[in-house]
Amino acid sequence: MTAIDPTAHLTAEQIEELGRELDAIRDEVIADRGEQDAAYIRKVISAQRKLELASRGVLLFSLFPPAWLIGTAGLSVAKIMDNMEIGHNVLHGQWDWMRDPKIHSTTWEWDHVSPSDQWKHSHNELHHTYTNVIGKDNDLGYGIMRVDEDQKWQPFHLGQPLWNLVNACFFEYGIAAYDLELGKNLGKRRRKDPEFRARARAVGRKIRKQVLKDYVIHPLLSGPSFLPTLAATFTANLVRNVWSHSVIMCGHFPEGVQVFERRSIDGETRGQWYLRQMMGSANISGSRAMHFMTGNLSHQIEHHLFPDLPSNRYAEVAVKVRALFEKYELEYVTGPLPKQVFSAWRKVVRLSLPNRKPKVRASKRGQEVLAA
Amino acid sequence: MTSATLRGRAWKLLEMVTTPLLPSDYLDLVSPLRAGADLRGRIEAVHPETGDASTVVIRPGRGWRGHTAGQYLRIGVDVDGRRLWRAYSITSPTDRRDGRLTITVKAVPDGKVSNHLVRRAAPGTLVQLEQATGDFVLPQAKPAKVLYLTAGSGITPVMGMLRDTDFADVVLVHCAPRPRDVIFRDELHGLAANGRLRLTEVHTGTDGRLDVARLDELVPDWAERETWACGPAGLLDAAEEHWAAHGVRELLHTERFRPATVVTGEGGEVTFSATGRTVDADGATPLLDVGEEAGVLMPSGCRMGICFGCVTPLKAGAVRDLRTGEITEAEPGVLIQTCVSAAAGPCDIER
Numbered sequence: 158m159t160a161i162d163p164t165a166h167l168t169a170e171q172i173e174e175l176g177r178e179l180d181a182i183r184d185e186v187i188a189d190r191g192e193q194d195a196a197y198i199r200k201v202i203s204a205q206r207k208l209e210l211a212s213r214g215v216l217l218f219s220l221f222p223p224a225w226l227i228g229t230a231g232l233s234v235a236k237i238m239d240n241m242e243i244g245h246n247v248l249h250g251q252w253d254w255m256r257d258p259k260i261h262s263t264t265w266e267w268d269h270v271s272p273s274d275q276w277k278h279s280h281n282e283l284h285h286t287y288t289n290v291i292g293k294d295n296d297l298g299y300g301i302m303r304v305d306e307d308q309k310w311q312p313f314h315l316g317q318p319l320w321n322l323v324n325a326c327f328f329e330y331g332i333a334a335y336d337l338e339l340g341k342n343l344g345k346r347r348r349k350d351p352e353f354r355a356r357a358r359a360v361g362r363k364i365r366k367q368v369l370k371d372y373v374i375h376p377l378l379s380g381p382s383f384l385p386t387l388a389a390t391f392t393a394n395l396v397r398n399v400w401s402h403s404v405i406m407c408g409h410f411p412e413g414v415q416v417f418e419r420r421s422i423d424g425e426t427r428g429q430w431y432l433r434q435m436m437g438s439a440n441i442s443g444s445r446a447m448h449f450m451t452g453n454l455s456h457q458i459e460h461h462l463f464p465d466l467p468s469n470r471y472a473e474v475a476v477k478v479r480a481l482f483e484k485y486e487l488e489y490v491t492g493p494l495p496k497q498v499f500s501a502w503r504k505v506v507r508l509s510l511p512n513r514k515p516k517v518r519a520s521k522r523g524q525e526v527l528a529a
Numbered sequence: 530m531t532s533a534t535l536r537g538r539a540w541k542l543l544e545m546v547t548t549p550l551l552p553s554d555y556l557d558l559v560s561p562l563r564a565g566a567d568l569r570g571r572i573e574a575v576h577p578e579t580g581d582a583s584t585v586v587i588r589p590g591r592g593w594r595g596h597t598a599g600q601y602l603r604i605g606v607d608v609d610g611r612r613l614w615r616a617y618s619i620t621s622p623t624d625r626r627d628g629r630l631t632i633t634v635k636a637v638p639d640g641k642v643s644n645h646l647v648r649r650a651a652p653g654t655l656v657q658l659e660q661a662t663g664d665f666v667l668p669q670a671k672p673a674k675v676l677y678l679t680a681g682s683g684i685t686p687v688m689g690m691l692r693d694t695d696f697a698d699v700v701l702v703h704c705a706p707r708p709r710d711v712i713f714r715d716e717l718h719g720l721a722a723n724g725r726l727r728l729t730e731v732h733t734g735t736d737g738r739l740d741v742a743r744l745d746e747l748v749p750d751w752a753e754r755e756t757w758a759c760g761p762a763g764l765l766d767a768a769e770e771h772w773a774a775h776g777v778r779e780l781l782h783t784e785r786f787r788p789a790t791v792v793t794g795e796g797g798e799v800t801f802s803a804t805g806r807t808v809d810a811d812g813a814t815p816l817l818d819v820g821e822e823a824g825v826l827m828p829s830g831c832r833m834g835i836c837f838g839c840v841t842p843l844k845a846g847a848v849r850d851l852r853t854g855e856i857t858e859a860e861p862g863v864l865i866q867t868c869v870s871a872a873a874g875p876c877d878i879e880r
Contacts, residue, residue: 180852183852184853187853187855190610191609191610191611192607192609192610193610194610195607195610195611196610203558206550206554206555206558207558210555249837250837250840250866253837253840253864254610254611255607255610255611255612256611256612256613256860256862256863257607257612258862259554261864262837262840263840263864266549266550267549268549277836277837277838278830278838281830281831281835281836281837281838282830282831282836282838285831285835285836286830286831286833286835286836363549366545366548366549367548367549369545369548370545370546370547370548374542374545374546375546378546430833464835464836465834465835465837
C-alpha cells in the first residue's frame with residue numbers, strides 16, 4: 158500500500174460522476190453488441206479447435222524433431238487460446254447474450270484442471286467483487302504470498318519467490334487447489350465436509366480426464382512417438398501455465414497498483430467500486446497479437462470495470478477509460494509485458510522480507526477530509 | 530459384443546481424446562448437418578413472394594425426420610448475433626425430391642426474426658431446427674369435400690397441404706388486404722385454372738373484414754366440408770362460434786399463430802414455477818431478493834451483476850435489466866441474471 162492515497166483529491170461527487178461516465182461507456186457497448194462480435198468469438202473458437210487438432214495431428218509424428226517443435230508450439234498456442242481469450246471470457250458470461258447454449262457460461266468447460274463452476278465461484282464472484290481487498294480477495298498472493306506492505310510478514314514468506322516460481326509452472330493445479338481453498342479446507346473438520354468432498358471429487362475427476370488425455374491417450378495414439386508426444390504435451394502445458402501466470406500476475410501485482418483494507422468497502426457506492434477496480438488493476442501494452450494471446454487481460458483495468466463486456470471490445474473501451482483516468486488525474490498503470498512481469502516479480506521478492514508500516518491508509522480514499 | 534456396444538466404447542474413447550470438449554464439437558466444424566449432430570439446417574435460397582413475405586429454402590440436417598402437411602417447425606436464427614426462436618409453418622410438400630423444406634415468412638412490423646428472414650438472411654447461413662410438430666394436419670381418410678379458410682400468412686400451412694395432397698373437391702377462401710398481398714397468388718391461380726381448386730379471394734382492404742356469415746353466399750355447402758382454418762384470432766374465434774352454432778364444430782380444424790407479444794410493465798406477479806410459489810414484485814426489486822424473501826432457494830453470487838452466478842431460466846413473461854433498462858422476454862433457453870433483473874410484468878422464473 159502506498160503511503161499516499163492516490164485518489165484523495167477526488168470528492169464524493171466526483172467519484173459518483175466518474176461512475177456514471179463509466180456506466181455510459183458500458184451501455185454504449187451493450188447497445189452496439191451484435192453480429193460482428195458473435196462472428197468474432199465463433200471464429201476464434203473455430204480457429205482454436207483447428208489449431209489444436211492440427212497440432213495433435215503433427216505430434217503423432219513427434220519422433221521427428223521438426224514435427225515435435227511445430228506440434229508443441231501449436232499446442233501451446235491452442236491451449237493458451239482455450240484458457241485465455243475463450244475460456245476465461247466465456248466463463249465470465251461475456252458471450253451469454255448470444256443465447257447460444259454451446260458458447261455459454263453455464264455450459265462451457267475448459268482445458269484446465271479446475272472445473273469451470275468452481276473457478277467461476279472463486280474468480281468471478283470472490284475476486285471480481287472484492288478486487289484487491291486484503292483478506293477478501295484471495296487472488297492477492299493466492300494465499301501463499303505477501304503482496305503488500307500492510308500484510309503481516311511471517312518467516313514463511315521468505316520462500317515466496319520460490320513458491321511463485323513453482324506456482325507458475327504448475328499454475329492450473331495451483332488454481333484448482335486455490336478454487337478448492339485447499340489450505341483452509343485441509344483442517345481435520347473441514348476435510349470431512351460433504352460439500353468440500355464433492356468439490357474435491359469433481360476436481361479429481363477433471364484432473365484424471367485431463368491427465369489421461371494429455372499424458373496417456375495422445376502419447377499412446379502416437380505409437381513409436383509415445384515419449385516425444387508426452388514431452389510435447391508436458392511442454393505445452395508448462396508454456397501455457399507460465400504464460401497465464403505471467404499475464405495474470407501483471408493484472409494486480411505491478412508497482413503502482415493499490416490494495417484496500419477490509420473496512421474500506423463497507424457501504425461502497427457504485428462509483429467507489431469502479432474506482433477500486435481502476436486503482437487495483439494494471440494493464441499490459443503491446444500489439445494486437447499480444448492482446449489476443451493474453452485473452453485481452455492486457456486490458457485488465459477495462460476487464461475489471463466491465464467483466465461481462467465481450468473481450469474484443471476492451472481495446473476500444475480502453476481509449477475512453479484512459480481519458481477518464483486523465484480527466485480525474487489518476488494513474489493508469491500500464492507497460493510492456495517484460496516491464497510489468499519484472500515489476501511484479503520484484504515486488505514478490507521485496508515483500509518476502511519484512512518492512513516498516515506505512516503512514517497513511519488508502520482506506521480513506523475518496524473522502525473530502527483528504528482533498529487538499 | 531454387438532456393434533452398438535462397440536460403437537459406444539469407441540465413442541467413449543473418442544471422448545477421452547477430445548475432453549473437455551466432445552467429439553461433436555470438432556465434427557461440427559466440418560459437418561454440421563451430419564447424422565447425430567444437433568438438428569440444424571442450411572439456408573440455400575430466399576425467394577420473395579410479396580413485398581413483405583419470402584420463402585426460405587432450407588436443407589435440413591440428416592436428423593430431420595420429415596413432416597406431415599400442415600405442420601410447423603421451430604427455427605433458431607441468429608439475429609444481430611443473438612439466437613432467437615420462432616415457429617413457422619412448412620410450405621413444402623412432404624415428398625419434395627431434393628429433401629429440402631421451405632418455410633414462408635411474412636415480415637411483421639418490428640418482428641426481429643421475420644424481418645431478418647425476409648430481408649437479410651443469406652444463403653449459406655446455418656440455422657437451428659426442431660423437428661416438425663403440430664396437429665393441424667389432414668386426416669388419413671380423405672374427406673370428400675374440403676374447405677380451407679385462411680387470412681394473411683394463415684395461407685402458409687394450407688399451402689403445405691395443397692402442395693402435398695390432392696382432393697376431388699377443394700375450396701379455398703383466402704383473405705388479404707390487396708391482391709398483391711396474396712402470398713403464392715400465381716400458384717393459387719394456377720391451381721384454380723387447372724381445376725384443382727376453387728379459389729375465392731377476399732380483399733379486406735377494399736371489402737372489409739370477412740364476415741363468416743358470408744360463407745353461405747361464398748361457399749353454400751360449407752357446413753358439409755371438412756374445414757381447415759388459419760389466420761388472425763378474430764377470424765378463428767368467429768369461425769369456431771359459427772361452426773358451433775350450426776352444430777358442425779367437429780368439422781373445423783384451426784391453427785392459431787400464438788402472438789409473441791408479452792405484457793410488459795413495472796413489476797408484476799412473479800411465479801417461481803419449480804417451487805410453486807407466486808408473489809407480487811415491484812419494478813425495482815431484483816428477482817433474487819424477491820425469491821429469497823419468498824423462501825425460494827435462489828443461486829446467488831456477487832449480487833451486482835458481474836459474476837453470472839445467479840443466472841436462472843426465464844420461462845414466461847418479461848424482466849427489466851435494472852442497470853440498462855433493457856427488457857428481456859421469455860424464450861426457450863433464455864437465462865437471466867436475477868440479481869440485476871426486476872419483473873417487467875408477470876413472469877415465471879424456473880426456481
